[in-house]
Amino acid sequence: MTQLALVIDLNVCVGCHACVTSCKEWNTSGEAGFMSDDRPYGVDPTGTFFNRVQTFEVGEFPRTETVHFPKSCLHCEEPPCVPVCPTGASYKRPADGIVLVDYNKCIGCKYCSWACPYGAREIDEHQKVMKKCTLCVDRIYDQTLPEAERKPACVLACPTSARLFGDVYDPDSQVSVAIRESGGYALMPEWGTKPANHYLPRRKTRMKIHDDELMRAANPLKKEGKLPKPALTDPSLDDVTSW
Amino acid sequence: MTVADDPSHKPGVRVEAKNTTCYMCACRCGIRVHLRDGQIRYIEGNPDHPLNKGVICAKGASGIMKQYSPARLTRPLRRKAGAERGANQFEEISWEEAFALLAERLARIRASDPKKFALFTGRDQMQALTSLFARQFGTPNYAAHGGFCSVNMAAGMIYTIGGSFWEFGGPDLERAKLFIMIGTAEDHHSNPLKIAISKFKRNGGRFVSINPVRTGYSAIADEWVPIRPGTDGALLLALTHEIISQGLYDRDFVVRYTNGPQLVNLSADGPESGLMSRTGEPHEEGCFDPQDQLWWDRLSGQPVQTHTEGSDPFLLGEFRLADGTPVKPAFQLLVDRVKDYTPEWAASITGVPAETIRRLAQEMGVTARDHRIELPIAWTDAWGVEHETVTGNPVAFHAMRGLAAHSNGFHAIRALSVLMSLLGTIDRPGGFRHKAPFPRPIPPCAKTPRGPEAVQPNSVMDGMALGWPADPDDLFVDQMGEPVRIDKAFSWEYPLSVHGLMHNVITNAWRGDPYSIDTLLIFMSNMAWNSAMNTVEVRRMLNDRREDGEYKIPFLVVCDTFQSEMVAFADLVLPDTTYLERHDVMSMLDRPISEFDGPVDSVRIPVVPPTGQCRPFQEVLIELASRLHLPAFVNSDGTRKFRNYPDFIVNYETEPGSGIGFLAGWRGAGGEKFMKGEPNPRQWEMYEKNNCVYQYRLPRSYQYLRNWNKGYLEWAQRHRLTRYSEPILIQLYSEVLQKFRLAALGKRPGKQPPERLRSRIATYFDPLPFYYEPLESQLTDHRKYPLNAITQRPMAMYHSWDSQNAWLRQIHTHNYLYLSPRLGAQEGFCDGDWVWVESMWGRVRCMCRFSEAVDPGTVWTWNAIGKQAGAWNLEPTANEAQKGFLLNHLISEELPVSADGMHLSNSDPVTGQAGWYDVRVRVYKARPSELQQSYPQFAPIEPMPGLAQRQPWLAYFAGKGKRP
């Protein structure tokens, strides 16, 4: 059993949108293409994208976390979008768990998009079929590509390697290890969709300095004879008692 | 869906992949461009490229939409006779007409007064060629955009440690354990820094970001320290105070590699006052720091020449030389300087709590001291001492425009450099690392001419247009001490303006101060919009006429790829190519892409043919230079020397037979040499075969501590990176600055500042870093304008370049003013409301967006999203024009005119760096009856001849196959 998925590390995502446009670039001329854009040079430009990076602010100044949040199809293990499709255009591949749309069967009823709690599907306004992330299925098995490049375009593009790709059913895969060891979680677990894609949370590195670590015999000020020493004239016990 | 369905695998489809270098921003990643039937199918990061290692950013991955943008200029255009500038009335002309017209005009100028021609360029990467052209032409009036970008960063660091961030050096995050980023959100060195930060975090490093705003890289910092804009210097000085008072500095490093222990002459008078005491031994004059200063040896209790074997200098104390001269180690002066810069003092200025400052200082100091790295690399220092290991203190810093773009930025950056040096992190593992051709001597050797006599008709200028003054005599001024350059660079107003002051060129030329010019050639810079401060006025100046009806700037030539706002003002428009259509070099003579471990340069090679009649600007320059018979571009018989730009790159040598050219790789007849060697006719091919990159890795023993690494310095000298192999000591205390101060105080022979500038020079040319409030802020009523206003560059946009990009503009199609909800509550407006932002220079109407990720005393927005209606071939109704706005309207290029009528640039008084982030504003709600549209608005630009039709919708699909 295989379930391909992305693991997105929010701990390193800087919100650069590389995954957004590299996805568009690959897919508009690929099997899922074209991916249309309306009013590309006019008011409120809008187009079909499989992947978006959103920004959230958590907390209040000055303890604010700015969270960049890439979002695409999560390739659920129990995809609610698949059973509702009346034509079978939406399907989950048994072999690798990728949820796909057969554009030749899709009637454009949008019902699958209603059935996705994550808003992962977008209808192409000109081809009138539902589209979504394919995990670059037309790259990842392409034997003409070097093996290292048989990955989704977004994964290859990501400058911070915030996107890991692999089989979440294989306990030893990079993605499974990341989920297991770095607190990977699923979105909206309340619906039992079992998203294959996971997110890794922010992890903080802090530094603890013990007071006595600041003192050193080899303090360079000592070398200058400049470690603060009381002046000889400062009061001392010698001044007040003879024992 | 199967792989077999991919149109690229269908029979009869022609697919190719070509390597070149990206130019969607200045980062210069290697890219692999896949073509299908000649159309761009996919642009990916080149996995074999040392810079980006296969990754790409949002902009790079949107190159397709840039290549096929309808905003592209495709034909040379001339303003129609009788049409106003800015009215966008153009007629097509041929290149031959354009060249003839230009060559005729330029030849006339060159024969009479070459400085009447000014060439200023934007974010280009061909300064080696453009400056060569200007110098050969004989005009001093040349610069690129550094003056309004980040010259403080270059100058502040290079005058201190001999290197700087970005192209010239950076944080070694591979080995650092603590990373402090100040004033950086996104960066020029974008993908490499993203790669490095991510690895750094994964390796367990601690990342602290100091910034008024938490976006971009700061978002993933382990700790965000919000700070008030323009106060970084205060914070850095307080950190230094704390590091010193806790004894957390690296004494051994300071002693050996900085001028900290050198004795400063403290006699009150005389030309030596405040300079280093020296042995007085005669030495060769040259562009290096002779090692004849004195230490006060702890062991012998005597003054000795620095680095005398077996001596150990005092860093603190006060001494008298045998002749009675009072002296103190420079480090003692630094200690005296930071004595009152306590964390409590800084807290009141920066808004960072004193306990945070203390804690940060301790984290830096303890990490540097207790996590020392030791690498088993033997090396020899410049004084011949052999070291068994290379050690490093793993605290790395990075800073950019947040520090630089303030009128106190130079000293803030000096303070940063000093702090980095005290922690012992310069060119050591885990700290700051240089990239070839850096480190340079302090200051670097390039010099401008010293007076107007260097500019003569029909002559090559005797000196460089831009240089690195070492003392007042290096200034480029006339007998009266007044500027020779149109932007007043290298004058007493901005003595160390090493990148020029492009932001004042139009204003100065318009005012005729210091003089008028005839022709201004602007390459790839949007000086009528987002690159201008005081945009409304600058646009008026561009259109202003003299009494005789002639324009105040009579002839304006603009070369650009896109229909920017600036293009509308041109008299002559030259259509440039995109980066995918041209040859280019990232040259060692300019800003190469070197790595920490050695020099790297790279090239662009066209992957698609030019669109329309587009011609690369380099070809235009070479054609013009040939027509003007500029000496470097013609043979002795006056015939043209270079066929075209690729030919120029291969065959040009800095001097006949010098063996130094634009490209360092594969030199020599057969490509067997590097850095230096005779021209190789197959050089381009060799680059093409090697991912368009030449990379050289230094032997490991040459990779560190290069300021003082004998092996490296001699290697650099042998390979002609430098003339001298003398060590480059860190200038904690800057003698260069002190020399200017001495002149201002009348204590130094030689050039003297005009009286009106004496106290300014004396104040700001302090040999030690100090904090002062930014100049504009000093002149602003803080009760009326209580807020700071700044901009940041979004990661998915490069300045104004990408609003014509159909994909990127969906991400940022208009901008909001981000501010604290507390401000809204106070002023009575809500999230999303239309508000006015007002500075003492003007006001702008825009929409606000509440954010908890910004210091409540600061408002900010994304830079350059707002556009003039119709510019960039967008529909006039586009969001960019109707809802987007520029903060530039609120920022002046000059300070308020002084009481005695003096016009001073709104810039750093040391370097002329534009003080973009010094502006102070107030924000208030727009009335409900007002238009829901950004203000100011300008008449829409009509499409120009040669622009492609805008499509109502796009269905990009490369090659034949699926079509809408």
Add this chain to the structure above:
Amino acid sequence: MRPAFSVIFLTTLIGVGQGLFLALFTIETYASVGLLPPQSGAFFGRGSAIAVGFLCAGLVASFFHLGHPERAWRSAAMWRTSWLAREVIALPVATGAIMLYGLVHQLHWNIVVPGIGTQLPDGLSLIVGAGAVAATFVLFLCTGMIYACIRFLQEWATWLTVANYLLFGTASGFVLASAYSAYQSPQLETFLVTWATIITAAALVTRVTSLIRNARIRHRSSLQTAIGVRHARIAQTAQGFMGGSFNTREFFHGASPMLLRSLKWVFLLLVFPVPVLLLWAGVLSHSPVPALAAFIVQYCGLVVERWFFFAQANHPQNLYYQVIS
């Protein structure tokens, strides 16, 4: 959710058709045991034709919802899992059954009891009608379940959705039947108006119940679960694009809260009290016009109701699309 007019018309029109048929069959059943005077074959035939007309109009409306109506034939394929596919089957089956029912009446088809040779009065039509009733209820179930089965659309995911579809369709059909009989067979009018009133009242009960339920709903998804960060204050600042997308167009009604509230009262008035009053006014005035008006008013009310039904549904994906910048 953004109300889709094709779906609004589809569901309301087929509801009327189904309800009208149920009214006709009710009359026949009552008549067959002598509780109502028998009606002519033409009465049922014409009535069924009207019902079929509404069903077909609904079918036509549904095509406007499709990006690729030419592929609509594919949409029965996944009947094992998809309520939509089931509806795609149930709709023509019910329509066909009702059409057959009408034909039986119109053409006076009947069955001969084997061995006896005599015709059972109304035998065939009752059997066909019973089948059509079953198909009609299945269709109501399918239509309702299309919405009720999306469990994270909590406003919809309740048995009340199915009940409402059933009762609204039946009520509107009975109101139309009242008007029909007012023209064709006035002696049935009081009977039908009484039932129309009862069913409308039942619909009022289930709809008000669902309104109360929805007003009190606690959404299980929140920004916290949407992005997986636990903190009391999370605010979006950017959704990744600014000019809108499918996500902002399909799942937001775009109307003001004020309009939404007003429309609720509009449909509560138009669907329930007004048509009932009109119906009884028709009965008392012995005029067919008020009954026809009652149907038209109620139908308009149902269109508004259906608009509100969509608009009120809060899709959890909207959590990701709150703010642009």
